[in-house]
Amino acid sequence: MGLTKFGVDVLIAVAVIAVLFFGLAIWTDETWLRVVLAVVATFLVVFSLNFFRDPDRTPASAGRGLDSLVISPADGRIVILKETDEPNYLHSRAWLISIFMSPLDVHVNRAPMTGVVEYFKYIKGEFIKASEESSTHRNERAMIGLNVHGRRILFSQVAGYIARRIVCPVKVGDTLRVGERFGMIKFGSRVDIWLPLDARILVKMGQTVRAGETVLAELP
Numbered sequence: 001m002g003l004t005k006f007g008v009d010v011l012i013a014v015a016v017i018a019v020l021f022f023g024l025a026i027w028t029d030e031t032w033l034r035v036v037l038a039v040v041a042t043f044l045v046v047f048s049l050n051f052f053r054d055p056d057r058t059p060a061s062a063g064r065g066l067d068s069l070v071i072s073p074a075d076g077r078i079v080i081l082k083e084t085d086e087p088n089y090l091h092s093r094a095w096l097i098s099i100f101m102s103p104l105d106v107h108v109n110r111a112p113m114t115g116v117v118e119y120f121k122y123i124k125g126e127f128i129k130a131s132e133e134s135s136t137h138r139n140e141r142a143m144i145g146l147n148v149h150g151r152r153i154l155f156s157q158v159a160g161y162i163a164r165r166i167v168c169p170v171k172v173g174d175t176l177r178v179g180e181r182f183g184m185i186k187f188g189s190r191v192d193i194w195l196p197l198d199a200r201i202l203v204k205m206g207q208t209v210r211a212g213e214t215v216l217a218e219l220p
Contacts, residue, residue, distance in 0.1 A: 078098065123143065
């Protein structure tokens with residue numbers, strides 16, 4: 001298991017802070033302060049390495065010609081599964097599946113299907129708790145519309161109360177492959193995905209899913 005390239009800047013900063021704290025711990029004569037500095041430095045390092053881990057994943061559709069399967073774009077738990085209006089890209093009623101990511105989940109996001117990026121919009125917004133349903137429309141987010149052989153799906157990285165930095169180096173015209181890493185959200189939050197109403201949903205509320213592996217639905 002490696003570390004994501006999207007976290008290099010944070011990992012470098014954490015390494016510098018950890019070295020500084022360990023240095024101060026060695027320098028000080030106060031035992032309690034030495035312990036506190038060592039514990040804080042160790043926690044920062046362990047937490048950061050865990051947060052920015054990037055395990056290899058193999059989509060269920062890879063190499064099998066199953067290009068109708070929609071693979072989860074994020075690790076986490078399904079907190080919303082319902083029909084709703086999608087006016088930005090699908091311009092129709094659609095299935096909305098929202099996946100909440102805790103700070104302990106893998107935060108690298110992956111493309112749910114193979115297709116061409118036809119729509120991209122970064123929206124400045126609020127930073128309310130990502131577990132609240134209204135965060136879908138109120139929070140800062142990056143929205144990606146994918147054309148899959150003429151069918152449209154939309155997915156969105158939603159920033160949360162703590163997670164205030166979205167990494168999404170994607171632009172219109174790019175081709176994304178199913179399971180391909182396309183970005184991440186630092187630290188914790190959620191990913192929403194809108195699918196056509198004729199999609200066959202294969203997950204349920206509260207289910208735990210894994211980015212690049214779990215099948216969310218199947219398009220006709």
